[in-house]
Amino acid sequence: MAKSINGFSKLPKTEKIDWLVENFCEGSPEAEKVLKQYWNADAKLQQLHDEFIENTISNFYLPLGLAPNFLINEEYLTLPMVIEESSVVAAASKAAKFWSERGGFKARVISTEKIGQVHFKYSGDRIELEKTIEQLKPKMLEAAKPITQNMEKRGGGILSIDLVDKTKELKEYFQLFVTFDTRDSMGANFINSCLEKFAEVLETNLPKEQLTVIMSILSNYVPECLVYAEVSCKVDDLGGDSHLSGEEFAEKFVQAVNIAEVEPYRAVTHNKGVMNGIDAVVLATGNDFRAVEAGVHAFASKDGRYTSLTHAEIKNGIFRFWIEIPLALGTVGGLTSLHPLVKLALDILQRPNALELMKIAAVAGLAQNFAALRSLITTGIQQGHMKMHLMNILNQHQATKEEKKKMVDFFTHHTITHSSVIEQLEKLRANEL
Numbered sequence: 001m002a003k004s005i006n007g008f009s010k011l012p013k014t015e016k017i018d019w020l021v022e023n024f025c026e027g028s029p030e031a032e033k034v035l036k037q038y039w040n041a042d043a044k045l046q047q048l049h050d051e052f053i054e055n056t057i058s059n060f061y062l063p064l065g066l067a068p069n070f071l072i073n074e075e076y077l078t079l080p081m082v083i084e085e086s087s088v089v090a091a092a093s094k095a096a097k098f099w100s101e102r103g104g105f106k107a108r109v110i111s112t113e114k115i116g117q118v119h120f121k122y123s124g125d126r127i128e129l130e131k132t133i134e135q136l137k138p139k140m141l142e143a144a145k146p147i148t149q150n151m152e153k154r155g156g157g158i159l160s161i162d163l164v165d166k167t168k169e170l171k172e173y174f175q176l177f178v179t180f181d182t183r184d185s186m187g188a189n190f191i192n193s194c195l196e197k198f199a200e201v202l203e204t205n206l207p208k209e210q211l212t213v214i215m216s217i218l219s220n221y222v223p224e225c226l227v228y229a230e231v232s233c234k235v236d237d238l239g240g241d242s243h244l245s246g247e248e249f250a251e252k253f254v255q256a257v258n259i260a261e262v263e264p265y266r267a268v269t270h271n272k273g274v275m276n277g278i279d280a281v282v283l284a285t286g287n288d289f290r291a292v293e294a295g296v297h298a299f300a301s302k303d304g305r306y307t308s309l310t311h312a313e314i315k316n317g318i319f320r321f322w323i324e325i326p327l328a329l330g331t332v333g334g335l336t337s338l339h340p341l342v343k344l345a346l347d348i349l350q351r352p353n354a355l356e357l358m359k360i361a362a363v364a365g366l367a368q369n370f371a372a373l374r375s376l377i378t379t380g381i382q383q384g385h386m387k388m389h390l391m392n393i394l395n396q397h398q399a400t401k402e403e404k405k406k407m408v409d410f411f412t413h414h415t416i417t418h419s420s421v422i423e424q425l426e427k428l429r430a431n432e433l
Contacts, residue, residue, distance in 0.1 A: 003023055005019060008055065009054060009055055013050065013056065013057060016055065016057050017032055017035055017036075017057050018032075020035075020057065034058075035057055035058040036058070038058045038059045038060070038061060039058060039059065040059065045340070046059075048338065048339075052335070052338075052339075062082050062083065062084050062283070063082070063083070063084065064080060064081070064082050064284060064341060064345075065080075065081050065082075065083070065089035066078050066079070066080060066081070066089070066348070067079040067081055067089050067092040067093040067096060067364075067367075068093060068096065069093065069096040069097045069100050070096040070100070070104075070105065070360075070363060070364075070367070071096070071099065071100040071103075071104030071105065072104060072105045072106075072107055072359065072360065072363050073104075073105070073106060073107060073359070074104065076100075077349060077350065077360065078348055078349075079092065079096075079281055079284075079348075079349070079360065079364055080281070080284040080285070080344075080345035080348050080349065081277075081280035081281060081284055081364070082280055082283040082284040083276065083279065083280040083283070085276065086389050086391075086392060087389070088276045088277070088280060088368065089280070091368060091371035091372065091375075092277055092280075092364060092367050092368050092371065094371055095367035095368070095370045095371040095374075096367055098370075099231045099367070099370075102231070102233040102237055103231070103232070103233060104231075105229055105230070105231055105363045105366065105367070106229065106230050106231070106232075107227065107228065107229040107230075107359035107360075107362055107363055108227070108228050108359070109226070109227050109228075109355045109358055109359065110226040110227065110228055110324070111224045111225060111226050112181055112224075112225050112354075112355070113159060113179045113180070113181065113222070113224035113225055114179065114180045114181070114182055114187055114191060114218065114222050114225055114328055115177070115178070115179055115180070115218065115219040115221070115222060115224075116178045116180060116191040116192065116194065116195045116216070116217065116218040116219065117175045117176060117177055117178065117195070117216075117217065117218075117219060118175060118176035118178070118195050118198050118199050118202065118213065118215075118216045119173070119175050119213075119214040119215050119216070119217075120173075120174055120175065120176075120199070120202065120211060120212060120213045120214055121171075121172040121173060121174070121211070121212040121214065122172055122174050122206070122210055122211055122212075123172050123209075123210045124206075124207065124210040124211075126165060126167070129163065129174065129206075130163055132205070132206065133161075133163045133176070136201055136202070136205055137161050139201050139205070140161060140197070140198045140201045141158065141161075143197040143198070143200065143201050144158065144193075144194045144197045144198065147190065147193045147194055147197065148194065151182065151183065151190060154183045154184075155181070155183060156180070156181040156182050156183040157180070157181060158178065158179075158180055158194060159179040159180060159181055160178065160179045161176060161177075161178050161198070162176070162177045162178075163175075163176060163177075164176075164177045176195075176198055176202075178191075178194070178195065178198070179224070180194070182330070182354075183354065184330060184331045184332045184353050184354040185330040185331075185332050185333040185334075185354070186287060186288065186291075186328055186329060186330030186333065186334065186354075187218075187328070187330065188218055188288075188291075189333070191218040192216065192217060192218055195216035195217065195218070196216045198216070199213045199216045220291040220292075220294045220295045220298075220328070221294070221295050221298045221299070221326075222295050222326045222327075222328045223299055223302060223326055224326075225326050225327065225328045225358075226324060226325070226326055226327075227324075227325060227326075227327050227358040227359055227361075227362045228322065228323070228324045228362070229322065229323050229359065229362040229363045229365075229366045230320060230321065230322035230323070230366070231320070231321050231322075231366065231370070232318055232319060232320040232321070233318070233319055234246075234317060234318060234319070235247050235250045235314060235317050235318065235319050236317075238250050238253075238319055243378070244377075244378060249377070249378075250314050250319045251314065252377045253312060253319075253321075253373055253374070253377055254312045254313060254314055254319075256373050256376060256377055257270075257308060257310060257311060257312040257321075257373070258312075260307070260308035260310075261307050261308045261311070262307070264305065264306040264307070267300070267306050267307050267308050268306065270308055270309075270310070270369070270372075271296070271297070271300055271308065271309050273368055273369050273372040273373075274309050274310060274323070274325075274365040274366070274368060274369045275293060275296065275365065276365075276368045276372075277361075277364035277365040277366075277367055277368030277369070278292065278296075278325075278327070278361050278362070278364055278365040278368075279292070279293070280364065281357075281360060281361045281364045282329065282361060284341075284342070284345040285329070285331070285336070285342060285345050285346055285349070285357060286334055286335030286336045286338075286339055286342035286345075287329050287330060287334075287357075288334075291328065292327060292328070292329070295326050295327075295328065296309065296325060296326060296327075299325065299326050309323055309324075309325055309365070309369075310322065310323045310365075310366060310369050311323075321366065321370060322366070323362055323365060323366045323369070325362055325365065327358045327361055327362060329354055329357045329358050329361060330354055330357075331346060331351075331352060331353055331354050331357055389416070390407070390408065390411060390416055390421060391404070393418060393421045393422070394407055394421070394425070397422065397425060399425060403425065403428060403429075406428060407421070407424060407425060407428070410424055411424075
């Protein structure tokens with residue numbers, strides 16, 4: 001039985017691995033070998049990685065791919081994408097190429113407000129609290145001045161401070177609801193630091209027996225940090241790559257989107273496809289994909305029912321497909337100046353600011369969703385996916401380079417399933433004996 005341990009964080013990395021292997025891996029030298037083979041040969045670079053999080057024992061690699069030919073607002077970009085799922089980069093690239101020949105993607109940022117809250121309990125008079133908070137706002141802004149002054153020089157800062165009465169939902173519960181503009185940074189540390197200063201002002205100026213500050217924290221739900229992206233073309237221009245005419249394709253496509261708008265079971269998978277594209281760009285650029293995911297799915301439920309993030313229509317012979325989505329992203333701070341591959345990814349994107357990155361990520365999500373829906377309504381999702389998955393299956397069964405070549409040739413003309421790949425590989429090996 002594995003043992004508990006005290007002082008684990010203080011152990012050198014090699015001793016952490018020794019403890020892990022002894023207690024969880026039956027002393028296997030193979031486990032130690034696997035962990036150490038992913039250490040970076042550059043000791044300085046490895047130390048940088050070790051210090052990103054606590055108790056680091058190795059690096060966990062994901063593929064970094066490129067999706068070229070994205071024409072966004074009349075400018076061609078190549079998108080760096082970090083993801084483990086086969087077919088995502090290929091699908092994004094195919095969608096990018098398709099729309100580059102039909103005018104490309106159009107994108108714009110609608111709004112950039114981010115939100116933070118000071119949550120507190122107050123047992124005193126509500127009217128007096130409202131008056132006091134209004135009087136304290138200048139003190140709050142002054143208390144946060146050392147934090148906000150540099151942000152203000154860049155055109156950002158605190159936009160508003162409002163008292164929200166939530167006592168109908170929870171006894172004595174109030175909050176300061178604060179909006180921010182954090183410019184090119186995602187802004188989590190900035191927002192949280194400002195909120196804590198506001199909490200200190202409350203604690204200094206309100207009766208201690210009536211006030212309890214519960215917590216001060218940003219919100220990852222950012223419905224006013226919105227970006228919009230769309231593609232459009234004549235319906236007749238949609239045909240040509242399937243058995244469907246342009247009109248048939250458009251009508252079937254719009255119906256598929258409409259289903260995701262009204263059916264939550266479909267909407268979840270539909271939106272997962274959107275996030276395949278967005279998360280891959282968010283990861284590549286060193287942003288927080290968990291925060292993005294949480295905010296996006298809350299937005300998809302904002303009207304009381306989970307629904308599609310994308311929408312489509314046919315009007316006057318024009319097909320239009322669009323997305324409106326909240327994305328709080330940054331291009332300064334965090335890993336953006338530390339992780340070498342993040343810096344390279346931002347270079348590949350031509351050093352975008354936060355607004356430009358919002359547009360790029362939204363376009364990636366729209367492109368990915370288009371590619372998935374196009375497959376679903378024409379050939380089916382598995383045909384393209386399984387072609388990309390073929391190599392994963394062959395690697396699982398340690399196929400040689402020559403075996404891979406023969407298998408790829410064979411499955412160019414045959415249906416790919418996991419069982420059919422195994423069966424054909426066994427036949428190939430039996431014939432080679």
